[in-house]
Amino acid sequence: MQQPIATNDVILFSTLRENQYFDRKSARKDDKEIAKHISAFANSAGGKLVIGIEDNGEVTGFKRNGARDIEKFERAALTTCTPTPIVRKDRIPVVNSSGEEDFVLVLDIDASTNHSVARVSDGEVFLRQDDKSVRLSREQVFALEYDKGQRIFEDELVEDSSLDDVDHEVLDRYKGILGTEVSDEQVLRSRRFMRDGKLTVAGALLFALDPSAMMPQARVRVLRYDGVKMETGERLNITKERSFCGPLPKVIQDAYELISSMLREFQFLGPDGKFQTVPEYPEFAWFEGLVNAVTHRDYSFRGDYIRVSMFDDRWEIISPGALPNIVTLDNMRTTRYSRNPRIARTLVEFGWVRELNEGVKRIYTEMQNSLLNDPVYTEPDGARVQLTLENNIVARTVRRSEALEDKVSPEVIASLGEYELAAVRLAFANGRVTARELAAHIGRNRRTASRVLGKLIEEDGLLEWHGSSHNDPKQFYTIR
Template sequence: MQTGRRLNIVKDKDFDGPLPEVVEGARQLIASLLREFQVLGEDARFRTVPEYPEFAWFEGLVNAVAHRDYSIRGEYTRVVIFDDRLEITSPGILPNRVTLGNMRTTRFARNPKICHVLASFKWVRELHEGVHRVYQEMEELGLPDPEFSEPSDFSVRLVLRNDIGKRVPYMSDSIGSKAAEERRTERTLSDAEVTALNLAESEGRVTTVRLMQSVGVSRVTASSLLKRLVEKGRLVWHGTGQHDPNQYYSRS
């Protein structure tokens, strides 16, 4: 956690109103703030993956709203996004017979009426069912297990870690987040262009042949794509001439 001058809050939003509207508003905001990563698969091709499985963080959000202790006044369900993790904190300790040790196998609803309303939106599940799947979703994406804790006598916290240290070789802020954001907003980069940028970043350079192998396109298509990225100011061409066998492209 960063503090003082290094703590940079970029978004602070409160949601109030009917629970379905609160949940949906929070979902849209969280989704807009999370990043995409380019990771290198076993086939030596890059693929785009989410920062966290959507089910994992949304299930955590819904559980926090559905199972919190509403008798505690002045406290709120909080979602905090850090560079390396996402934290969801809910007022109230775990309900009834549910413990940190058995929450994957024990069912209980502290607020059955609220759960019933949220279930009508197909958002809420039995507590143990949702928690078990959160573990599965994180594992399938190759991320650490979710961390549940009771940091105080009046709250429960879920921490999801994005394993950013291992993802950095395949994504940097200058490409991954910037390119992903540009794709989401301006839609100016294709998947193949994002792959080319990530190859240039992770390997220090990208050639026509390397891009052909990664995205499965012809030499002409790969060459045209790289030239477009030069025109867009995203890549820099290096070589002595058009037919230089050692020519390559690097990040601008």
């Protein structure tokens, strides 16, 4: 059952930046122009197309001079696309910019998961790339047709699965994001994560308590090595190892926290003659690499799992499965194609897949801004994709090599609340933390930040306060 869209969502549709999953168009466009965007969304990962709002956000609806009949747009997928994509339609009552009662039309377009691509009436094929619908060449269409067969896997049913396998904490978070209170089963069915009482592959990966019990390849393994290469036998040099096997939103969160705690900081002499402290890698670069691997790996490839390897001089992440055929090592900075569109779109809703219009391009930018070598993407054996980030250890000196867990036990870390953990991490990463810095970091006021820091001193004994008085503007906190 499709949930109704609240009227105040029109404000969001008017201001939201157009991206991989969202576009808005004037009702003066003809249905063939709209069909182009329907085709692009269906051939990519799906998305929302809102009609009746101008590119500048003005709500003009369907009563403006030159506007076409709303029924034509509602039938556009049926009359101008072959095969017909699955499109859900909602008319939202609005007051347009002329003060009249009117409507805007929301077309919610599903990703096409069969072997056929969605063509418009003249035979052209479009694909969503960032915030544009791009026409494909004949060769690109052939590659897309070949690759679309892989998409079926995320919609396959997992035998012997049921609602009993669901992690209801994660599903409750998702229901909160959707703004619905319907039953768990109804949400899963309406979002196509469950059929006939069984979870689909995408449903299990996103919401099952332990997807690896159904698909052993569904896990992420993080390893830290002492040195610049992997040793074996008596010289085994693994200093930290952990596997994550839960639902993907939790896997991303837990892996992020572990990797953050293990990353080092470096010092180098700046142009002003003073030492500056920088992180081992820019956070966006390594985190985007992790999220991309979890989101886009080939889950039908059963012989391997995602592996993050941290060496003294580099960070590697290996994602099973080759690049989707329309994406190559040469065009991956500008070309987007999701092998798992339901997983990708859901992780966007959770907030993990971020910066939709930047992605791989921003990894390059962040590494360059940190004066590091460009990231290196390779396909070592044609069956997996590897991302390598180098940390330039030769040009920088190690400030410290210990992880947060060397200062604070894992049991204590696990007992901390969200804001408390943020405070401890800031104090560890920067050597100190102030109430102002913590308030900005967690998005709360300074009083809340001071209360969190006070608890970490008095109840947990993790921090020490430094200052001449509690009115001292230079007061700060450090790890005890």
